[in-house]
Amino acid sequence: NAGVTQTPKFQVLKTGQSMTLQCAQDMNHEYMSWYRQDPGMGLRLIHYSVGAGITDQGEVPNGYNVSRSTTEDFPLRLLSAAPSQTSVYFCASRPDGTYEQYFGPGTRLTVT
């Protein structure tokens, strides 16, 4: 198993550009989530999904969209990047009925 994979590892965007952060897992996990990590703060939940076709907002959803068309993939879209979205982004997944979340390696995004 590859576990949770994220692409790209690094990205630099200009203000106003759009992009999609990719997340995939090959463990057939129902639950998937996106978190952002900023200096001096813990990870904060952006969006999450409890299964294919079902998504919901987390603590800091503004400026981000998600969709979940398959169990494996959970992309995060930035429609119009802003400097405030400069952060490290983590994707995580978890099997239904368990507590342990499996984290991807993260994507460092810089918006100039």
Add this chain to the structure above:
Amino acid sequence: AQTVTQSQPEMSVQEAETVTLSCTYDTSENNYYLFWYKQPPSRQMILVIRQEAYKQQNATENRFSVNFQKAAKSFSLKISDSQLGDTAMYFCAFMKKGGANNLFFGTGTRLTVIP
């Protein structure tokens, strides 16, 4: 809403010594999990230890143990025989049992193990 507080931004410990990282949390839930995650410079989030709220016995994993005080809403991590590889950010996290089971994190403690 759940909040998790880590009041020690940075700590250091001599190699082979013991160190305790503090965490407090606030919740109205009765069934939940508490976790400590380690984030080394590689940025990977690694689960160190977990505690289920309904269990009174403190969890242990090799050199890592917790002191869980449910009434005080306190969840500290003790690292014994500290090793250089323990140098990392440590995050305390809360998860409600049931529902979406999303994690709420503290702001982290940067631990440095000094040779």
